[in-house]
Amino acid sequence: GQSLEQPSEVTAVEGAIVQINCTYQTSGFYGLSWYQQHDGGAPTFLSYNALDGLEETGRFSSFLSRSDSYGYLLLQELQMKDSASYFCAVNRGNNRLAFGKGNQVVVIP
Amino acid sequence: DTAVSQTPKYLVTQMGNDKSIKCEQNLGHDTMYWYKQDSKKFLKIMFSYNNKELIINETVPNRFSPKSPDKAHLNLHINSLELGDSAVYFCASSQDRTLAGGLRDTQYFGPGTRLTVL
Secondary structure, three states: OEEEEOOOEEEEEOOOOEEEEEEEEEOOOOEEEEEEEOOOOOOEEEEEEOOOEEEEEOOEEEEEEOOOOEEEEEEOOOOHHHOEEEEEEEEOOOOOEEEOOOEEEEEEO | OOOEEEEOOEEEEOOOOOEEEEEEEOOOOOEEEEEEEOOOOOEEEEEEEEOOEEEEEOOOOOOEEEEEEEOOEEEEEEOOOOHHHOEEEEEEEEOOOOOOOOHHHOOEEOOOEEEEEO
């Protein structure tokens, strides 16, 4: 079976740093992806970790610890446009993505 | 120049009707997917096709039938619509579906089709 746990909502001010955690329990694991989705929009790819460690892409970084079945997405220098839902997704092989429930980030001035 | 496009964007229909949603990608990708996102934003994969071949079928009722006429198109036909089918349906595509995973498997989503069954 599989489950992905993500906390539900976080509010932060512009310029702050937010960390979104993801723990997973799944049969088959090939990597952890992160997607951003604005209200009414489509999920868009942010980052991918296949191996342990930190991947940095501009203001966003993603971390994976396979031994702990845990990852996080770090949003730095928050901007208003970062207000969105953030999903972690486990690749269970054959590119079968299992998405977490998402975490709503609200950025306030 | 839209990468992954879906039609229609909105679909309102009565219970029991049959409807189709179309998806096209111009990225030259080999693999396409259908996802369902419910009112709580839970995103769940339904189907995946690779080069017109069905790869993933995630215990979806057989009222849902995907069809891939070529690798750039993946349509979703739904028979006998039920209230519980109301959701946003997303099409996606990826360059590849390597078993090992990787950035080649990055999935690009279409804008979604909001289906409302009355």
